[in-house]
Amino acid sequence: MQTLANLLPFILMFVLFYFLLIRPNQKRQKAVQTMQNNLQKGDKVITIGGLHGTIDAIDEGQVVILCGDGSRLTYDRNAIREVVQS
8 A cells, every 4th residue: 555655646747747748749740640641732831941832743752832933842741830721
């Protein structure tokens, strides 16, 4: 019984860390992965570097983004931060 009382604070700390840090981060990563897998041609996106553009072509691991000045830039799918609703 004494060992359980000694371990109880550590168990409570782990549970607290799980619900406050680990679980929300896992949910956020899953949402980003789903967004990157569902990219389509014509979506307006923002990259992790802050580039705003429209998806012109999609490959397995790469995306071609059409910028405002007409240039086409190739990025990895992982570089897409968010899809913008316009």
